[in-house]
Amino acid sequence: MTALLRLSNWIDRLTEFVGRWVSWLVLAAVLISAANAAVRKILDTSSNAFLEIQWYLFAAVFLLGAGYTLLRQEHVRIDVVLSRFHRRTQVMIEMFGLVAFLMPFVIVVIDLVMPLVIRAYQSGEMSSSAGGLIRWPVFALLPLGFSLLGLQGVSEFIKRLAFLEGRAPDPGRKIAAKTPEEELAEAIRKQAEGAQP
Numbered sequence: 001m002t003a004l005l006r007l008s009n010w011i012d013r014l015t016e017f018v019g020r021w022v023s024w025l026v027l028a029a030v031l032i033s034a035a036n037a038a039v040r041k042i043l044d045t046s047s048n049a050f051l052e053i054q055w056y057l058f059a060a061v062f063l064l065g066a067g068y069t070l071l072r073q074e075h076v077r078i079d080v081v082l083s084r085f086h087r088r089t090q091v092m093i094e095m096f097g098l099v100a101f102l103m104p105f106v107i108v109v110i111d112l113v114m115p116l117v118i119r120a121y122q123s124g125e126m127s128s129s130a131g132g133l134i135r136w137p138v139f140a141l142l143p144l145g146f147s148l149l150g151l152q153g154v155s156e157f158i159k160r161l162a163f164l165e166g167r168a169p170d171p172g173r174k175i176a177a178k179t180p181e182e183e184l185a186e187a188i189r190k191q192a193e194g195a196q197p
Contacts, residue, residue, distance in 0.1 A: 001167055002010035004158045006008040011155035012071060018148060019068025022061055029057040056138045063145025073172060087170065091160045094172065098157045100163035113142045 036050040069075050082090050119125075120136040127133055162168035
């Protein structure tokens with residue numbers, strides 16, 4: 001179990017790294033969108049590449065951030081029935097869900113999309129829009145994102161197994177992290193305290 005927990009810890013660190021890195025793509029998408037809108041209004045010109053890179057960035061955030069969402073316990077859940085059970089029963093049901101639903105879904109999606117990615121890469125497939133971008137990088141986000149999600153699913157299974165054996169804390173608790181609003185409020189409070197004589 002110690003080796004499995006080390007593996008889980010490594011996966012969690014990888015997921016955390018990817019999640020934090022991917023969050024910067026939101027800023028990049030906003031800046032590109034604003035620049036594209038400004039150029040279109042001021043110079044009355046635009047490029048389909050600017051529009052498509054925004055779509056690519058959105059796809060990257062959504063797909064590469066799925067594992068991070070699972071790590072943070074922020075995925076959509078419907079706990080109407082599950083909340084009625086004891087925590088150990090809930091954990092066993094979650095483990096069943098990971099094995100019976102998440103992992104097969106991940107494997108099927110990767111299996112179905114890999115031929116598409118390979119074909120797009122080999123052919124150098126381009127967007128049908130004038131001035132559009134090559135397609136294989138955005139296609140490659142699908143197997144990459146689902147692989148990261150599958151890895152995080154393995155980590156979540158290990159943590160739940162360790163919890164049932166009494167070797168780890170409850171894996172279903174949300175990782176306590178401050179929201180951007182809480183961080184801003186704290187920074188303002190500190191600044192106000194520093195300004196007072």
